[in-house]
Amino acid sequence: MTHSTLLATPPLVARPYAAAQSIADSRPSSGHIEFDDISVRYGNNKVVESVCLKVPRNSVTAMIGPSGCGKSSMLYTVNRLCDLIPGCCVTGSVEFSWLDNEQMRKDAILLRRQVGMLFQRPNPFPFSIWKNLEFALKQHGIRAKADVNERIESALQEVGLWDEVKDRLSASAFSLSGGQQQRLCLARALVLQPAVLLMDEPCSALDPISTQKIEDLILRLSRTRTILLVTHSLGQARRVASQVAMFWKLDGVGRLIECGSALDLFDQPRHDLTKSYLAYA
Amino acid sequence: MNTLGSSLPYPRDRLWNGFLWVGSLLVVAVLLWPLLIVVLEGSHALSLEFFTQSPSDAGRSGGILPILVSTLAIVSVSLAAALPLAFAIAVMLTEVCRPDGWIATSMRCSLDVLAGVPSVVFGLFGLSLFCRQLGMGYSIAAGGLTLACMILPTLARALTTALEAAGEQHRVSGAALGLSQPAVLWSVTVPVALPGICAGLILAMTRALAETAVLLFTSGYSDRMPESIMDSGRSISIHIYDLSTNVPGGMQNAYGSALALLLMLTVLSVSVHWATRWMHKHMTGASQR
Numbered sequence A: 001m002t003h004s005t006l007l008a009t010p011p012l013v014a015r016p017y018a019a020a021q022s023i024a025d026s027r028p029s030s031g032h033i034e035f036d037d038i039s040v041r042y043g044n045n046k047v048v049e050s051v052c053l054k055v056p057r058n059s060v061t062a063m064i065g066p067s068g069c070g071k072s073s074m075l076y077t078v079n080r081l082c083d084l085i086p087g088c089c090v091t092g093s094v095e096f097s098w099l100d101n102e103q104m105r106k107d108a109i110l111l112r113r114q115v116g117m118l119f120q121r122p123n124p125f126p127f128s129i130w131k132n133l134e135f136a137l138k139q140h141g142i143r144a145k146a147d148v149n150e151r152i153e154s155a156l157q158e159v160g161l162w163d164e165v166k167d168r169l170s171a172s173a174f175s176l177s178g179g180q181q182q183r184l185c186l187a188r189a190l191v192l193q194p195a196v197l198l199m200d201e202p203c204s205a206l207d208p209i210s211t212q213k214i215e216d217l218i219l220r221l222s223r224t225r226t227i228l229l230v231t232h233s234l235g236q237a238r239r240v241a242s243q244v245a246m247f248w249k250l251d252g253v254g255r256l257i258e259c260g261s262a263l264d265l266f267d268q269p270r271h272d273l274t275k276s277y278l279a280y281a
Numbered sequence B: 001m002n003t004l005g006s007s008l009p010y011p012r013d014r015l016w017n018g019f020l021w022v023g024s025l026l027v028v029a030v031l032l033w034p035l036l037i038v039v040l041e042g043s044h045a046l047s048l049e050f051f052t053q054s055p056s057d058a059g060r061s062g063g064i065l066p067i068l069v070s071t072l073a074i075v076s077v078s079l080a081a082a083l084p085l086a087f088a089i090a091v092m093l094t095e096v097c098r099p100d101g102w103i104a105t106s107m108r109c110s111l112d113v114l115a116g117v118p119s120v121v122f123g124l125f126g127l128s129l130f131c132r133q134l135g136m137g138y139s140i141a142a143g144g145l146t147l148a149c150m151i152l153p154t155l156a157r158a159l160t161t162a163l164e165a166a167g168e169q170h171r172v173s174g175a176a177l178g179l180s181q182p183a184v185l186w187s188v189t190v191p192v193a194l195p196g197i198c199a200g201l202i203l204a205m206t207r208a209l210a211e212t213a214v215l216l217f218t219s220g221y222s223d224r225m226p227e228s229i230m231d232s233g234r235s236i237s238i239h240i241y242d243l244s245t246n247v248p249g250g251m252q253n254a255y256g257s258a259l260a261l262l263l264m265l266t267v268l269s270v271s272v273h274w275a276t277r278w279m280h281k282h283m284t285g286a287s288q289r
Helices: A016-021 A071-078 A101-106 A109-114 A127-141 A145-158 A180-192 A210-220 A234-240 A262-269 A272-280 B011-043 B048-052 B063-096 B101-114 B119-133 B140-167 B168-176 B183-210 B213-218 B238-244 B251-284
Strands: A012-014 A033-042 A046-057 A061-065 A088-096 A115-118 A198-202 A226-230 A243-250 A253-261
Touching: A033 A071, A046 A071, A046 B101, A061 B011, A071 A088, A071 A198, A071 A210, A071 A226, A088 A101, A088 A272, A101 A109, A115 A180, A115 B140, A115 B168, A127 A145, A127 A180, A145 A180, A198 A272, A210 A226, A210 A234, A226 A234, A234 A262, A243 A262, A243 A272, A253 A262, A253 A272, B011 B251, B048 B063, B048 B140, B063 B101, B063 B140, B063 B183, B063 B238, B063 B251, B101 B140, B119 B140, B119 B213, B140 B213, B168 B183, B183 B238, B183 B251, B238 B251
Parallel strands: A012 A253, A046 A253, A061 A226, A061 A243, A115 A198, A198 A226
Antiparallel strands: A033 A046, A033 A088, A243 A253
């Protein structure tokens, strides 16, 4: 069964690469991600059906839509966190244009090193600020002191946290504010130098100032990394995304109903459901 | 003084408030009453000699040194056997099995049934298996292993709850970083769960220390100083039972032994608590760079 025959209304893919390619650079270790006919079910409950989507490299693709339409499940198929959910079954494939997909399918740990993730709520480990980053590096076999120090400082600088914490790196990560903790979690993902970043509503628990900082970071990081963002904030999607994918629950199953550049989708939505959803905002 | 009662305008609420106060005070009184009796009656027996001498005249005089050593040995054997098993069960239930799968359901059900089995039944089981079939006889090892079977459900339940409460979020965020499950378990989940593990350990330890019926069948009555765990040894709870029921004129030392048991419980609980705090600090590395 093909993607289009499953949908009541076929997805409208409007110039998916147009905006993204303008900000893409020539970083060799990155490329586009392609979801091919992805369906996700939890036991007997199908949550996503036949989604085909191309995520351009070094850009931000925002997945929007009401709760329960399978956006987060889509994210979990990229780094195979869905493997950890009892009863979860994924069909279809996620292809990375610059990675050995066969190897990624075999080795989830290798895949997750390439694909970092930021969650809805900051979730630092119960360690010091320094050890939160060092722990991930050491577990991946990076133990040379100079390399570890350099990577940690670089990651903390990249998220704009270095100047705020450089004098208290041995303090508990929980002594940081919510926004700082979220940036620490981002640094923890960046320290492994991933090519892709998945973000599952990363600002939903943050105040407007911290949200602004995270959004600035998303824009900056997207110059060198492919970012897939789930958000309920249409304003945020408009501000940071170059491509937007609109999900909707049709016949009790989440489907991709429209996908296009942020400009096109927000200014000239073509699907009726997209128009009415944007009208609520 | 701003009390809850003064801010309650309705008689019905004041009545309810009064009921709560009376209930709370009754709970405290029920807890303190036996403690007070044991302290008042037992403090006369306590002296340095009481802790450093062997019992004589069937326990009416002398001390309780061999009894203390046997008790600590029995509890140590039981914890050494039960703790790794309970931890393995907890890891199996929280990290490996599907929560609603038949394996996890059967394990939880078995633990619940085991927790409800009377201690005297465990005693008979220990007598049959460890003392007779495995040829251990009446010994500290047989008593400790039987106690281990008895405290296993309590300990496994407590450890499972502690690991579950340590949070799914660390497991998921660890996996998202490409960390292996054992790495996240040992470096993140266990340190976070340590206070809960400590609470379970104290609960199991106090249950083992206070147990009498199981040890009557398995560890024996001998009040001599044990030379190995294959020797018979009398636990302090059996010593109290024996002095109060079988030895005329032994009540004074029975109360003294009961007070010694309370002190031992307090010292061990505080030690485990402090050891856990130290380990928690050391493992989470809040002061390390």
